[in-house]
Amino acid sequence: MIGLMGRVTGRIGAGLVGEVMVHIPERLGTEAFLAYRATPGESLEPGAMVVVVEYQPPRTVYVEPL
Structure with missing residues (x-):
């Protein structure tokens, strides 16, 4: 999972899940x-x-913009 690219589909706010x-x-x-x-x-x-920089099973990722 780490290093894969994705597209935001639900706004990711400061400290909020997207x-x-x-x-x-x-x-x-x-x-x-x-x-x-x-x-x-x-x-x-x-x-x-x-880009995904961390993965927490089962369905949570931490991302950074490209």
């Missing part, structure tokens, strides 16, 4: 994950491209 769609080549598709910013900063709006 949603990203991440393309997973091994599963031949795209899946939705709950997402938080890895470092505090501005919110990420829908459509922003992000």
